[in-house]
Amino acid sequence: xxxxxxxxxxxxxxxxxxxxxxxxxxxxxxxxxxxxxxxxxxxxxxxxxxxxxxxxxxxxxxxxxxxxxxxxxxxxxxxxxxxxxxxxxxxxxxxxxxxxxxxxxxxxxxxxxxxxxxxxxxxxx
Amino acid sequence: xxxxxxxxxxxxxxxxxxxxxxxxxxxxxxxxxxxxxxxxxxxxxxxxxxxxxxxxxxxxxxxxxxxxxxxxxxxxxxxxxxxxxxxxxxxxxxxxxxxxxxxxxxxxxxxxxxxxxxxxxxxxxxxxxxxxxxxxxxxxxxxxxxxxxxxxxxxxxxxxxxxxxxxxxxxxxxxxxxxxxxxxxxxxxxxxxxxxxxxxxxxxxx
Numbered sequence: 001x002x003x004x005x006x007x008x009x010x011x012x013x014x015x016x017x018x019x020x021x022x023x024x025x026x027x028x029x030x031x032x033x034x035x036x037x038x039x040x041x042x043x044x045x046x047x048x049x050x051x052x053x054x055x056x057x058x059x060x061x062x063x064x065x066x067x068x069x070x071x072x073x074x075x076x077x078x079x080x081x082x083x084x085x086x087x088x089x090x091x092x093x094x095x096x097x098x099x100x101x102x103x104x105x106x107x108x109x110x111x112x113x114x115x116x117x118x119x120x121x122x123x124x125x
Numbered sequence: 126x127x128x129x130x131x132x133x134x135x136x137x138x139x140x141x142x143x144x145x146x147x148x149x150x151x152x153x154x155x156x157x158x159x160x161x162x163x164x165x166x167x168x169x170x171x172x173x174x175x176x177x178x179x180x181x182x183x184x185x186x187x188x189x190x191x192x193x194x195x196x197x198x199x200x201x202x203x204x205x206x207x208x209x210x211x212x213x214x215x216x217x218x219x220x221x222x223x224x225x226x227x228x229x230x231x232x233x234x235x236x237x238x239x240x241x242x243x244x245x246x247x248x249x250x251x252x253x254x255x256x257x258x259x260x261x262x263x264x265x266x267x268x269x270x271x272x273x274x275x276x277x278x279x280x281x282x283x284x285x286x287x288x289x290x291x292x293x294x295x296x297x298x299x300x301x302x303x304x305x306x307x308x309x310x311x312x313x314x315x316x317x318x319x320x321x322x323x324x325x326x327x328x329x330x331x
Contacts, residue, residue, distance in 0.1 A: 063176035104169035
């Protein structure tokens with residue numbers, strides 16, 4: 001009977017801890033404001049991505065909402081408490097038109113929050 | 126005692142191995158990724174996240190949408206025939222850029238063939254991934270008359286609201302208001318616009 005109780009407690013402990021994941025994950029800017037850009041400018045900018053997990057952060061894929069944003073990630077594997085840089089080029093291509101515009105970048109990672117959105121805003125003049 | 130020991134050991138082992146498993150081994154569809162695409166609140170995020178999908182997942186999303194249209198929309202016989210034909214023509218290779226299936230599909234489903242639908246209706250069904258359960262049936266939108274249809278287009282399914290649109294439409298495939306400004310070669314993409322987002326994005330809305 002004692003053995004049965006011990007086994008039951010072990011079962012419960014394993015059930016609780018086998019799915020526990022680190023809640024902290026990734027630190028990055030959710031929104032980037034490029035300020036005022038010229039209608040045919042290509043603006044180069046970057047954001048830092050910090051791994052707050054106790055395991056490596058793996059950036060599996062990165063994509064953007066249009067061909068007007070090209071992305072380069074310095075290191076797709078980021079060690080715990082380290083930072084990598086996501087560089088992007090924003091190609092305005094608005095031929096003299098003026099106004100506000102927004103683009104999106106989405107990252108797929110191995111962090112508990114698997115997908116991360118970054119919104120890029122610019123005022124085109 | 127020995128029996129209890131064996132039972133508990135098997136329970137512990139099986140619990141350890143299966144408790145964290147969330148992968149659907151029977152399918153190549155990553156449900157979490159698919160739901161992220163479908164539930165994103167912004168068109169720009171949807172467009173970006175869609176690029177993360179595999180051809181199988183893209184096929185899955187459009188196939189589910191087609192099934193939804195078939196079961197919820199009030200369609201003519203011609204429209205039902207069109208959709209059934211489209212459904213049977215689609216497979217994951219259709220979403221593989223430059224595959225022969227991709228080329229055949231783009232040639233076959235041009236604007237002439239899709240004209241069995243009203244322009245904005247076709248755009249609603251096959252040119253966006255907007256949530257149809259939330260936006261309503263086409264007949265409920267069409268009840269608002271021509272102005273109601275245009276209002277729906279501009280407020281709900283047109284590309285990103287705001288003054289400047291990005292290179293996110295195709296001038297040749299599917300109705301798209303003001304899709305008239307050619308993008309430069311540096312911002313074109315090979316797919317992501319038009320019917321089922323199979324066509325190049327080479328224009329932007331004025």
